Amino acid sequence: MTTIYHRARSAAVKLAGATRAAKDQALNAMADALLSNVDKIVAANAVDVASARDAGTPESTVDRLLLTPARIEGMASGLRQIAALPDPVGEVVRGNTLPNGLRVRQVRVPFGVVGIIYEARPNVTADAAGLTLKSGNAVLLRGSGSAARSNAAIVAVLRSALTGCGMPEDAIQLVDASTRDSVKELMRARGLVDVLIPRGGAELIRTVVEESSVPVIETGVGNCHIYVDESADLDVAERILINAKVQRPSVCNAAESLLVHASLKDTFLPRALKALADNGVTVHTKPEHYGTEFLSLDISLRVVDSLDEAIDHIRRFGSGHSEAIITSSLAAADRFTAEVDAAAVLVNASTRFVDGGELGYGAEIGISTQKLHARGPMGLPELTSTKYVIVGEGQIRG
Amino acid sequence: MTTIYHRARSAAVKLAGATRAAKDQALNAMADALLSNVDKIVAANAVDVASARDAGTPESTVDRLLLTPARIEGMASGLRQIAALPDPVGEVVRGNTLPNGLRVRQVRVPFGVVGIIYEARPNVTADAAGLTLKSGNAVLLRGSGSAARSNAAIVAVLRSALTGCGMPEDAIQLVDASTRDSVKELMRARGLVDVLIPRGGAELIRTVVEESSVPVIETGVGNCHIYVDESADLDVAERILINAKVQRPSVCNAAESLLVHASLKDTFLPRALKALADNGVTVHTKPEHYGTEFLSLDISLRVVDSLDEAIDHIRRFGSGHSEAIITSSLAAADRFTAEVDAAAVLVNASTRFVDGGELGYGAEIGISTQKLHARGPMGLPELTSTKYVIVGEGQIRG
Numbered sequence: 001m002t003t004i005y006h007r008a009r010s011a012a013v014k015l016a017g018a019t020r021a022a023k024d025q026a027l028n029a030m031a032d033a034l035l036s037n038v039d040k041i042v043a044a045n046a047v048d049v050a051s052a053r054d055a056g057t058p059e060s061t062v063d064r065l066l067l068t069p070a071r072i073e074g075m076a077s078g079l080r081q082i083a084a085l086p087d088p089v090g091e092v093v094r095g096n097t098l099p100n101g102l103r104v105r106q107v108r109v110p111f112g113v114v115g116i117i118y119e120a121r122p123n124v125t126a127d128a129a130g131l132t133l134k135s136g137n138a139v140l141l142r143g144s145g146s147a148a149r150s151n152a153a154i155v156a157v158l159r160s161a162l163t164g165c166g167m168p169e170d171a172i173q174l175v176d177a178s179t180r181d182s183v184k185e186l187m188r189a190r191g192l193v194d195v196l197i198p199r200g201g202a203e204l205i206r207t208v209v210e211e212s213s214v215p216v217i218e219t220g221v222g223n224c225h226i227y228v229d230e231s232a233d234l235d236v237a238e239r240i241l242i243n244a245k246v247q248r249p250s251v252c253n254a255a256e257s258l259l260v261h262a263s264l265k266d267t268f269l270p271r272a273l274k275a276l277a278d279n280g281v282t283v284h285t286k287p288e289h290y291g292t293e294f295l296s297l298d299i300s301l302r303v304v305d306s307l308d309e310a311i312d313h314i315r316r317f318g319s320g321h322s323e324a325i326i327t328s329s330l331a332a333a334d335r336f337t338a339e340v341d342a343a344a345v346l347v348n349a350s351t352r353f354v355d356g357g358e359l360g361y362g363a364e365i366g367i368s369t370q371k372l373h374a375r376g377p378m379g380l381p382e383l384t385s386t387k388y389v390i391v392g393e394g395q396i397r398g
Numbered sequence: 399m400t401t402i403y404h405r406a407r408s409a410a411v412k413l414a415g416a417t418r419a420a421k422d423q424a425l426n427a428m429a430d431a432l433l434s435n436v437d438k439i440v441a442a443n444a445v446d447v448a449s450a451r452d453a454g455t456p457e458s459t460v461d462r463l464l465l466t467p468a469r470i471e472g473m474a475s476g477l478r479q480i481a482a483l484p485d486p487v488g489e490v491v492r493g494n495t496l497p498n499g500l501r502v503r504q505v506r507v508p509f510g511v512v513g514i515i516y517e518a519r520p521n522v523t524a525d526a527a528g529l530t531l532k533s534g535n536a537v538l539l540r541g542s543g544s545a546a547r548s549n550a551a552i553v554a555v556l557r558s559a560l561t562g563c564g565m566p567e568d569a570i571q572l573v574d575a576s577t578r579d580s581v582k583e584l585m586r587a588r589g590l591v592d593v594l595i596p597r598g599g600a601e602l603i604r605t606v607v608e609e610s611s612v613p614v615i616e617t618g619v620g621n622c623h624i625y626v627d628e629s630a631d632l633d634v635a636e637r638i639l640i641n642a643k644v645q646r647p648s649v650c651n652a653a654e655s656l657l658v659h660a661s662l663k664d665t666f667l668p669r670a671l672k673a674l675a676d677n678g679v680t681v682h683t684k685p686e687h688y689g690t691e692f693l694s695l696d697i698s699l700r701v702v703d704s705l706d707e708a709i710d711h712i713r714r715f716g717s718g719h720s721e722a723i724i725t726s727s728l729a730a731a732d733r734f735t736a737e738v739d740a741a742a743v744l745v746n747a748s749t750r751f752v753d754g755g756e757l758g759y760g761a762e763i764g765i766s767t768q769k770l771h772a773r774g775p776m777g778l779p780e781l782t783s784t785k786y787v788i789v790g791e792g793q794i795r796g
Contacts, residue, residue: 341414341510353795360496373771375784386773391744395746397756
């Protein structure tokens with residue numbers, strides 16, 4: 001029996017040798033195909049949306065599931081943006097000639113087969129398919145059951161676009177989302193799947209990280225702090241606090257915790273509390289909230305006596321995503337950036353900038369909060385491995 | 399209760415901020431301490447060796463366990479070589495200024511706590527302690543029970559050297575090797591241990607890879623092939639075959655399989671068989687041997703009809719370590735290096751060159767055969783993660 005895994009591996013072999021031109025042509029064909037099939041995708045999505053409403057799903061979740069013509073256009077333009085990005089495959093990462101004349105180079109190569117496990121939002125289907133294709137990988141997409149019809153429609157459209165330009169359609173495959181067994185199977189497919197990327201809630205990510213024998217890149221949970229140091233410019237502090245908390249509270253790089261130096265308790269603190277209240281933010285001061293990723297208009301607050309106490313607090317409660325200090329002290333900035341252990345540390349800037357698009361990497365497959373392979377926003381190079389190519393004229397080891 | 403894990407984490411925080419000068423001083427002090435305590439280490443080792451012999455351990459394994467004054471001098475000189483290598487911590491991997499003025503840099507930082515699980519050879523204890531210290535990591539060393547007294551003596555000496563130069567002694571800790579529970583505990587210590595590196599036999603590596611929830615870097619199994627293409631220079635082919643098979647058959651980058659193009663069956667094949675026989679190598683031609691990592695003076699042999707068949711064979715039976723082609727055809731070299739999926743692909747060079755020392759990386763912690771994070775020989779940079787440092791003047795996201 002040929003499984004999805006074996007079909008993906010065969011497709012991966014072909015994709016690994018595809019030129020940038022061929023891949024970009026496929027990405028643009030995929031974008032065109034999405035636009036020509038808006039009605040079909042919207043119709044499939046309508047069934048998912050109706051089922052979700054029937055099941056009493058909260059309207060905010062239904063909204064994440066909903067595909068409109070404008071959102072499908074957004075998916076298409078995302079694919080075109082990926083086509084415009086440089087090809088990571090073939091990049092020479094390092095290289096030299098050894099004293100014995102051997103020419104050594106370390107070259108970027110695709111992983112092979114990438115598995116992505118994700119929740120609700122069907123736009124991830126097109127983004128993930130585009131990023132993996134550009135990086136020369138076959139992808140196995142395991143979306144949520146609630147988006148099964150939408151994902152099936154999108155994947156069918158993308159696969160027929162691949163066939164149309166001579167690329168292997170099995171480079172993009174949807175995994176059965178009707179049972180949890182398919183997730184378990186993906187997690188045990190070591191040797192067939194090269195890397196697994198879970199995107200979604202903390203529970204999903206924890207399960208995959210703990211149970212997978214396939215190597216995992218952990219993404220996303222963000223309990224991000226804004227620490228306002230005693231020497232902070234208070235205008236800057238207020239502006240960054242409100243931006244980091246309010247601009248898009250549902251995402252992983254939003255601020256979830258405010259730490260204020262005790263010397264500011266009569267100056268910045270009342271001002272911050274007023275600004276937060278004016279923006280509809282509820283402030284929580286009990287220690288049980290320090291570790292909470294609210295993803296809503298809520299924030300935890302603690303007054304700390306020193307920079308040391310702020311760093312200790314972040315060490316205890318941070319999730320290793322993005323942590324910011326507001327300060328005008330060079331010494332405080334240096335200590336904070338050196339001692340806080342996170343994917344990103346920021347000085348006088350909003351945590352919301354920790355994002356592949358903002359850093360200029362184009363679309364991102366996720367933000368890694370682990371230390372192995374990739375840390376922080378993942379662009380195309382993070383979807384590749386490397387290979388040593390060593391060329392000689394008969395050298396042997398003495 | 400303060401566990402070894404919490405003591406390692408505290409030590410890691412201090413080590414992360416240590417200067418190169420402090421680390422190099424510690425490494426040299428560790429080397430001095432080994433040399434001043436040769437008698438103590440040899441005495442402890444003698445007890446391990448006697449126990450091993452009493453238990454009927456094969457003499458080849460006893461030899462790997464044995465420490466002589468010369469081998470301890472080798473460990474000390476390895477530590478001094480590590481001191482001479484550049485410090486990977488603080489290296490700016492990439493960086494730029496964004497259009498909004500944010501200054502972004504991605505900087506190498508230590509992982510934090512590294513766990514190493516290894517078998518028999520006690521010299522790994524000093525190598526691993528040195529490499530992790532230089533890369534700013536605390537290390538938890540879980541050696542084999544058969545080397546417990548040797549490892550305890552070495553670690554005691556290294557820890558006292560650390561204390562002597564003001565470094566935290568808990569940067570180097572030995573994990574109880576008397577039970578398998580300590581391995582299980584290491585594999586479940588996610589959040590306390592940042593990465594786990596198993597070094598040793600295939601069975602040990604498989605267990606760790608499958609059962610660990612801590613991220614793992616897989617090392618070592620090597621079923622390496624030498625493919626002699628129809629256009630090969632036969633002198634080069636014979637020289638490389640014998641070097642790759644015979645020079646040190648017990649290591650992972652030794653050749654285990656010979657593939658010969660059918661057009662050479664009356665020219666190179668008899669010559670190769672004679673040379674292998676002259677060097678005491680037994681040739682196996684049954685398909686059940688194609689996947690075997692012999693680690694001895696044995697080799698599997700297959701005659702293939704084409705480059706395609708050679709590549710297919712390697713795809714089926716290779717372990718993704720090191721694969722060589724002997725050819726004078728540019729097209730064949732290009733196809734082989736592009737299509738064979740391995741940590742290293744070689745043209746007209748011995749697989750024995752796939753080694754950190756040979757590539758100029760100094761001592762190596764292992765050769766990664768996985769695609770995530772590190773692939774191929776791992777030097778000091780492979781023992782680090784990265785961190786984004788983003789500096790602004792009050793920028794917020796629009």
